[in-house]
Every structure is written in C-alpha cells, then in structure tokens.
Amino acid sequence: MAATSPARLHMTALARATSPVASLALAGAVLLTGGCTVANSGHGGYDPDTLRLVISQEPPTLEPCESSLTSTGIVVRSNITEPLIEREPDTGDLQPLLSTGWRQDSPTEWTFDIRSGVTFSNGAPFTAADAAFAIDRAVNSDLQCNVDGYVFGDEKLKLATPNDNTLSITTEKPDPILPLRISFVEIVPRGTSMTEKVREPIGTGPYAIADWEYGQKLVLARNDRYWGAKPTFGHAEYQWRSEGSVRAAMITNDEADIATSLGPEDGAGDRGVPFQNNETTALRMQAGEAPLNDIRVRQAVNYAVNRTGIVKALFRGLGDPASQLIPKGVVGYNDRLALWPHDADKAKALVAEAKADGVPVDRQIRLIGRTAQFPKIAETIEVLQSEFTEIGLNVKIEMMDTAGQLQYQLRPFPQNTGPYLLMIQHGNQAGDAAFTMDQYMLSDGPQSAYGTPEFDAKIRAAEALTGQARQDAFATLFAEEPQQIMQFAYIAHMKGIIGLAPRIHYTPNSATGDEMRLAEMTKAGNGSDLSDRS
Template sequence: MPTSRASARQRPACPPAETLLTTIHHEGRKGIPLLRLLAATALAMGILAAPAFAQSGKETLTIDLPNDAATLDPHLQWNTDSYSVYRNIFDNLVTRDADGKVVPQIATAWKYVDDKTLDFDIREGVTFHDGSKLTAEDVAYSVNRIIDPELKSPQFSQFSQIEKAEALEDGKVRITTKSPYPALLAQLVKLSIVPKAYVEKVGDAGFNAKPIGSGPYKFVSHQDGVRTELDANEDYWGGTPPFKHVTFRAVPDVSTRIADLRTGQADLVRDVPPDQAVTLKDEPNVQILSVPTERVGYLYINAEAGPTKDVRVRKAIAYAIDRQGLVEALLEGYGKPVDVIGAPPVFGYTEDVKGYDYDPEKAKELVKEAGAEGAKIEFLTSPSYSRAMVEAIQQMLNDVGLDTEIVSSDQATFLKRRQGDPANAASIAFGRWSCACQDADGIIYPLFRTGSTWAKYSNPDFDAAVDAARSTLDKDERQKDYVTAYKILREDVPGIGLYQDYALYGANSHLKWQPTPNESMFVMDMSWQQ
C-alpha cells in the first residue's frame, strides 16, 4: 500500500463530530446586555472614540458560538461548539487539507503492513503546552483511551473497529483493526493527541478542567456558560499563530450574536440564520462566509415504537414532506434537497437511490390504510434546532391526517431521549448530522445499525450491507454496499434525508478565512487584513 507524506505545516481540519447542533432563530433583541445596547447606540450616533473595524495590530480574535463548550476533553465531546474550541488546543494524528484530502499532522507518514495493520511515523520535535515531549506513547495512549469502553466516549462507534494501538521501538505507532477497515484514516482525522502522563496524573475530570495539548493555542480559562480564553502557543511546530489571544463566547441568542458582529464586539459568529445572512450581505463592514458541508438535515422516524412502527405511516411521513419547499422558504437557498441521509462530500453518498416525491394525497391514503388517522405523533426537538423548520414539518404532517405534537426540551434531555429506549424516544425528531469523517460509515452506520444508541430500527440485511462496507478496502465494493444499504433504508424509512446543510458564518470584513465542508473553525487558517 502507498505511503502518504506532506509538508509539516498542514491545516488541521474537520468539524466534529456531533453533529446535531444548530441554533434557533429568535426574533427581536431579547437578551442583549445593557452595555452592548449602549455600545450599539453610541456607535450609531457616531460617539465612539474609534470605529470597531479600524483596528491595527489585531491581537485578540473574538468568536461568538451558539452554545458553551460542553467539554474540552477531545475524547468526550459530540457537539460542534466544543469542537470549535478544543480543536485549536490539540493536534490530531492526521487531518484534511483545503481540498478534503487526508494529510499528515502528528503522523508524518503511514503505511499498511497488511489489511488490518497500519503503521504511522510520528513527527519529531513536537511538545505539549507543559513543555513535555509528544511521543509515540502519547499517540498510542490516545487511541486506546478513546476505544476503552469504560471511558464511554460518545465517539466510540467511530473508532470501535480499532482493536489496539501500540508504540513501536522506532518511534512509530501501529494500529490494528478487527477487520479491514477502509474508513480508518477518515475517522482518525478526528482523533486528538493527549499527553498520557498528564491525563493519568490529573484524571479525566482534571484534564477536562485544564486541558493540555500540542496545538497552536494554549488553554487559559473557562467560565461555564460564558467564555473560554486561549493564548497563542509561540512554540507551535506548525508556525506562528495569527492572533495572540482568542476568546470563544457562548451567545445562545442569535440576535445578540448579530448585534455583536455589527458593533465589532465579535469578529466571527457561527450559525447565522439564512434570512439574517441575506440582510447582512449588504453591510459594508460584515461578510457572510458560506460553504456546502457534509452535514445533512434529516428526520429520524422511530421504527420500533408508537404509530410509526407501521411502515405505512413512515412512508406517509416521507410523502408528506416538501423538501424543496423547506429549502426555498426557510433556508434562503443555503441548502440543497437530498434523497438520502448523506451529502456529496461523503464517500458512499449516491444519487442512484431516489427519495419520496412530495405527494400529500398518497400520504393521506397510506395514513388511512394504516388506520392512523389522528394518530399522535410526538415530534421531539430542542431550542438548538430551527423552530420554523420543525413547525413547517409539523404542519405538513398534520395536513395528511396525523396529529403531530412538538415536544421541546433542553439539548441534554433531547439527546438522552433520542439515544434512549424506543418507547421514550418519540415518534420523530429533527437532526443535523455530520460525522466529521466524510464517509457513510460515520453516518448511516451509527444512525441505523442494530444496537446503536441512535438507532430505533433493526434490519439484518441493512446490517450486513454496512458491515460489509466497513470490512473491505475495495472502494468499488464499498460503494455497491452503500447503494444496497440506502435502498433498504428507502423501503424501511427509519429516517428521511431532507437537505445538504450549508455552513453560515458572519465575519468582520477584515477577517480572511475560507470555511471548509467539514466545518472546522481552525484559527491557524485565519488572518486579519487592514
């Protein structure tokens, strides 16, 4: 098998993997602190000492995120906001370049010994933020830590095909998989390297409270629900960080994030609602940055409990939803309808399997045939998802004879129910999924494989197809297996692909940055231009 090499300074990239987080669009300016309102008013009156956009020697970059980082332990996260912060603290074993190709980072090269054994050369001269040397032992420890069932990593299914990692005498690391695993490199893009001695000394809780990595930025402080502060790692092996200080702020209210951007209190904000993006486009000091991503908006349907246990009801739901209408009306063109739960950047995605046409009359017929007229459909959601999107889907389902009730909870409760027992997992739920690996193995395998915490569905034929796809290195065979798997999902309808998600960021016009399909927010890729 070929060895892969690239230059020492490659951008670490990939979003995280959860993938299911977005933000609800709140109207109005509720929640804007008084001082921010005064600053905005002063700016509008022209009485501020200097315009926010006329800075020179930019040293601090301020980023508004929809939510606080839930964890800074890279092996215990499953959400975009945590990833946005900690990805700047840690290096990964491998990464992706701007074109999506897997390239070196802490590993400088790799070579298959056989179909189940991959050896990595580990970069020399890399140090952690405490001054200790990063070694092959740290790399092997990081791999073995995330696959340890006792850690209970939310990312476990992404790495569960790994049997073990071991440091070799010549500074290499050997990873052995349980079977040939073609998605290994794609999954390892997400694997952050942690310092073995430090984690063992302070424990998991201590490591999360004060993380130490080898990345371009050092952890300074974290205030729950408020902010995380990072300082530049001046000794970073990959080059000089572009800003001396980075502040990530938790700003759940979207109107507050937009106000921060307009007044210069934030240099970059994540999850700009499409209708706000259209408005902000015309503002001279603001730019909208957008890119089609590997993330897919989808509707989960419970195939093991409640009215949706009947496949006719699930098919009725599929026929009832106008995907094109949702994209046009609610996404302002920042999205593209998809027929399957996947998107074009993902290996295994196919256009050969067609979705259900929008046909409300057919949906009504199926509802009646199933004896489900007026059936109670519990629609699980949280404030992390667009209320307008959820309500539009609710109306479409009610229009075909179902009684759809939206049940909203905090995100933690939503995820607990969504991953829990089928009887308590609701009939349907909206989600936005990305595996950060650009491979169907990280999408339909965890969502629908029998035994997955996300799956409320079981089909041995589907299991066989996705198991086969993750057990051969032959790309053509893998693609055939995924087409088979997608065909089965179409007939069983345990979920519906709605649209390919576009990442939307609002940025100061002086910030130079090109977002990528994997939604990484890597500060090393950014710069400030006067």
C-alpha cells in the same frame, strides 16, 4: 504512505491543540502569550490581538473524545487538540500532522511514524506512548466517547510502541480505512483520566484554554510551545448567542470578528459569506414505538414533508432537498436517488389504512428539536408539525437545549418516552459512508433507533470493500434503506453562512460547521474585500 512536505507542514502548523486539564489551573503549566483581553480605545475598545467569535451555543464540554459533536469540535479540534492525521476538507486527502507517515504492513496491521520535537501545552513531551494512550482511551475504554461510536463502532484496537517514534496498530479484522478513522482521535497526554471525561483538556495545538467563565465566555491563548507555525492572534474569545440575528448584529456592530450558523434573514449583509457545508438535516423516527412501528405511518411521514418548500421558503435556497443522509462528494453518495415525493393525499390514505388495521395513529408523537441547531429550526419544526397534523397524526413540539436533545439522539435512549420524531443534523466529516452507516443505520448504532440483522450484514459487507466496489455498495444501501428500514425522513443538504468582520481573512470550507481552525484566520489588512473569501 503519506510523506511530510515543508509547504504542508507550514499550513498544518496553522492549526491545533487539546487534552484533559483538571489542572489548567496549575498556572505556569501552560505558556500563554500576553494577558487577558484588554480594552484598547484605538481599536473600538477591544484588543486587536484577540480574535472574537460568537457561536450559537456554549460547548457542553471540551472533552477531546467528544469532538465529533459539532458543539464541541468547532472549538477543540485543530485549536486545542490535534490528531495524528488530518483530512483536507476540499480534497479528502489525508495529510501528516502528529504522524509524519503511515503504512499497512498486513491486512490487519498498520505502522505510524510519530513526529519528534512536539510538546504538550503543559511542557510534557509527546511520544508514541501518548498517541497509543489517547487512542486506547478514546476507542478501547468504557468512557463511551462519541468518537468511539461514531468512528470505530465495536472495533477494539491493539496498540504497541516499539520506540518513541513508532506506533503499531492491529485491528480485529481488515480495515481499509483505518488511517481515516485515526484522523478523528484527538491526542491527549498520558495521565488523562481513563475513567472520567475531562471538561478542559490539554493538547499539542496552537492554543490552550486560558479562562472559561461558564455561561459567559471562553478564552483561548496562543500556546508558545506549539511545534508548528505561530498563529496570528494571541487570543481567541468565544461568546455564544442562540439567536442568529443577535450573532449577525455583533458582526455588523463590530462586537465580533466571526459569527457562525447565520441564516440569510439574520441581517449580516455583505459580511455574511455563504459556503457549502457537509451537514444534512433529517427526522429520525423511533420505529420501535407505535404508531411509528408501522412502516405505512413512516411512509406517510415522508410523503407529508415538503422538502422543496422548506428549502425555498425557510432556508431561502441555502440548501438542497435531500434524498439520503450524505451529500455529494462523500463515498457512497447515490446520484440517481430521487427525492421522496410530497403527496399529502397519499400520506392521509396510508394513515387511514393503518388506522383501519388497528394501528393507534391517534397516539401523541413527540416532535423534538434542538434550539439553535440550525437557522430557522423553530420555524422548520412548526411547519413539520402542521404537515403531520394535516395527514391525521397527533404531533406535539418539544424544543430542547443541546444536553436535553442529546439524551434522545445518543444511546442509551431514555426509557418509556413514547413515540418521537427527532430532528438530527449529520455532518459526514470523513467523506466515507461507513461513518454514516455505522452511526445511524446499524440496528445498534450509537445514533440509530432501528434496523435489521439483514441490513446490518449488508453494511458490514460494503465496509470491507475498496474503490468503485465500495462506492457502488454504499450507493445501493442508500437506495434500499427507505424501502427496507425507513428510519428517516430526509430534509435537506445544508449550506452555511458565516459572518466575517472586514479585518479578518478566512476561507470557510465544507468542514467549517464542525471544525473551525483558528490558526487559518489572519488579519486581512486595509481595504480587504470580503468577496475574496467567499
């Protein structure tokens, strides 16, 4: 059971908000401080009470049940919406938020105590009934929420609310990490559509949407109804620029306070702060399509990838070559798993062998990347194409925006696409391999393109375990996947760079790439040293 501590309350109070608002246009429904951002000639032409952020892409939506998508979660989680429980990125500990405590009553039954005195940004009171509604909407509905597939899979939950401060959840089978899963569900009020996703949500967090000029900027305003500590900044203004060098220039030219997803070559200088994130890049191979349906061709793809060279030359050492889809620190990480060796001659021999057996290795394979997915994505894709061409494969590059690429990343995949290699970037925010396995390695996982019933059964067996047995079982599966399935060519465990203006104090952590808590950003004061925040 988790208890509430006053110190923790203060820290988490610096954090969250969300929900559906077909009607945030109902002015007066949300209490927001101040007006829109105003010019102030005494502060370089900007309002010092506005936190200015530049991100790599406009969020496709702020639908809370899509918050496990990086482009959505980086804005909505902890800022517009809140979950019942939150996970501390550095320790993995679960902390109380909208739930003050929880306990397991039986192998399939859990009880959550719901915090009193909380209201949504539109003034509606938050109760256990809202929590049950939000979980039912995200997990049990037909909305096809990303959080449902990513976190819960096929699980259906039974929800009951004996009173306003008690939520009971019953699972279909024992689930030893249900509280961790629940930490991914952002709470929205009753009345939110159960049949359509919302673009602009209402929540209980420290900020609410004030203005969204689609294609231009997004402004959040401090929610004066927030139950926790008042965040420092009255407003937060997001803009988006796809080029990392442009985002870095906005930091150095005092046009932004925070710039995300920078590369070492982008020119942020001493305003660029490196940090270890939880993202892993990999190529997913559409193994149901020839020639990728032949394991020898998939092995050749793996031999062709020069992971060490990519990390050294393109990422400038800001990353580590990857042998698996999760980084160190996540339950299930296998520290004995060696890198797949770079061996172009071996790759050529495998392609030639497959061709001799009638595999159509000359068939064109699409190599799909997402614009601004990570620094140097375009160059990385070009290097990979060159490596695959060298071993005898016919590969064509296709760069797409977020919406286009997600069609190929998330089920249901487009029909009649032909074979393709898809660059993915997976961040295991939860710290447990179950979330990676369910999403990417089950044969019918929401972001999986291939698998077998036998490997599925091994995943399910590992997920039922706890403690060291759980760790060992998942580590074994990461060693077996390249031998039995080989759906991926792993590239690198990534490190990030965030740009920070001198007036801002913020310490990035492993979750910063997926969830950037505005309430943790404060004014640094005169003479602050960026090195204090690295």
